[in-house]
Every structure is written in structure tokens, then in C-alpha cells.
Amino acid sequence: MRGLKKRRRVQIILVAFVALAVSTGLIGYAMRDGINFFRSPSQIVEAPPAPTEVFRIGGLVEAGSLQRGQGETIRFNVTDGGATVPVTYTGVLPDLFSENQGMIGTGMLIEGTFVATEILAKHDESYMPREVVDALKEQGVYRHAEDEPPGGS
Structure with a gap:
């Protein structure tokens, strides 16, 4: 009787394991598409990801690069001060999206152009995504809003 209880306990532990x-x-398999790694433009230029990899890019929208095409396709460049990556996006941009402002996009790099499926922009005057701030600090081009002279830059 005692051996039967011990064997049953071992079986339950093995089944639970x-x-x-x-x-x-199964959880890892289900989450594989939901994990998007962040990359700065410099990291993308140094080591381009595979064309099938979905990732996030962040930086500043380069001044003078915003082009609105026919329909809803928009083209612009994202920079971190060290490198620039061209971006295309089809859809409606956030209201606060503009040149010289921080942004993060989700999508894939196809033939050297980042094709975005989602664009996020800053939500107030001093906000910039943490990943973008870190990438800009690495390049030495980040200036906090408090460091700017009165009247803007």
C-alpha cells in the first residue's frame, strides 16, 4: 500500500512537470510574433535585420523629409544623428506627428526602406519615448527640453 502511494505521487509530479x-x-510559441525589438537608425544601418523580422524603429523625423504622396502613403526619414533610415507608411499619421519630433514605428525593413504598419508620435511637448532618448544620447545629439534656450531651438 505504501509503495502504491509513493508511485502515484511520483506519477503526479511527472505529469505536472x-x-x-x-x-x-505553447506560451513562448504564441508570443513570438508579439515581441518587437527596438532599434535605432544607426543599429539598422550597421546590422540590417532580416526582411521578415518585425521590429520597432525610433528617432527624430528628419527636417524636410516629410513627403505626402498620392493616397495615404507618406514617406519620411528617421534619424538619430548618426544614421538615417527612409520610412514609408500607409495610413493616417497621429495628429502630433511632425518634423524634428520623436517617433516610434513598428514594421519591417524591405530593400533598405522601413515599411511601417504603425506610427506613434510624442503626446506632449516634452515627451519622447525612452528608447529614442537612449539612442539619441548614445549619438550625443539629445538635448533635454530644459536645456534649450527660451523660445525653442
């Missing part, structure tokens, strides 16, 4: 391993694997 297998169930935990299978559920962990």
Missing part, C-alpha cells in the same frame, strides 16, 4: 513544460512552450 510535463504539463508545465508543454504550457511554457
Whole structure:
């Protein structure tokens, strides 16, 4: 009787371990498309990602690069001060999207152009996504809004 209880306990532990391993694997498989890595334009130029990889790009919208085409397709360049990546986006841009402002886009790099499926822009005068601030600080071009002289730059 005692051996039967011990064997049953071992079986339950093994079944629980297998169930935990299978559920962990399924969760990882389900989340593989939901994880998007952030890259700055400099990182993209140095080591371009695979054409099928979905990732996020962030930086400043380069002044003078915003071009509105026919329909809803918009072209612009994103820069971090060290490199520039051309971006195309089809859709309606956020109201606060403009040149010389921070942005983050989600999409893929196809033939050297980032094709965005989503564009996020700053939401107030001093906000910039943390990843963009970090990338701009690495390039030495980030200036905090408090550091700017009165009247803007």
C-alpha cells in the first residue's frame, strides 16, 4: 500500500512537470510574433535585420523629409544623428506627428526602406519615448527640453 502511494505521487509530479513544460512552450510559441525589438537608425544601418523580422524603429523625423504622396502613403526619414533610415507608411499619421519630433514605428525593413504598419508620435511637448532618448544620447545629439534656450531651438 505504501509503495502504491509513493508511485502515484511520483506519477503526479511527472505529469505536472510535463504539463508545465508543454504550457511554457505553447506560451513562448504564441508570443513570438508579439515581441518587437527596438532599434535605432544607426543599429539598422550597421546590422540590417532580416526582411521578415518585425521590429520597432525610433528617432527624430528628419527636417524636410516629410513627403505626402498620392493616397495615404507618406514617406519620411528617421534619424538619430548618426544614421538615417527612409520610412514609408500607409495610413493616417497621429495628429502630433511632425518634423524634428520623436517617433516610434513598428514594421519591417524591405530593400533598405522601413515599411511601417504603425506610427506613434510624442503626446506632449516634452515627451519622447525612452528608447529614442537612449539612442539619441548614445549619438550625443539629445538635448533635454530644459536645456534649450527660451523660445525653442
